[in-house]
Amino acid sequence: MATLRDWEQGRFTPPGAVLYLLKITLKHPELLADLAA
Template sequence: MDIEKIAQAIETDAGMPLADIRQALTEMQSETGRITTAEQILVRSARTKCGLSQQAFAARIKTPVATLRDWEQGRFVPPGGVLCLLKIIYNHPDLLGELDAA
């Protein structure tokens, strides 16, 4: 990140010099924030909408609980087919019982 370039652009937009902008940008750059993805939110939302623990939900979708945790914590992204299944479960949580019959 080019701090000087960004600081100049912000000052131009503000129409005045901003004394602490460079320090603030430097501090911001050093901070490592947590990023939550849409896929993480979908996995967690589908599971919580069904009212199940990670263990119970993982068993229901026939996935190792460690894999489900990895998806929820953003270490890995679920494959496309799993994302489609999760969207269906989120929109129709009552259908989750059908997975037991399969």
């Protein structure tokens, strides 16, 4: 949880691959449902 808090407060930037994955899931949330199934 500390990493998430630091990210929200601007003290941490996730690696590029993580940011790319987040962008994809925001555009295509159905992909998360497919992964969870």
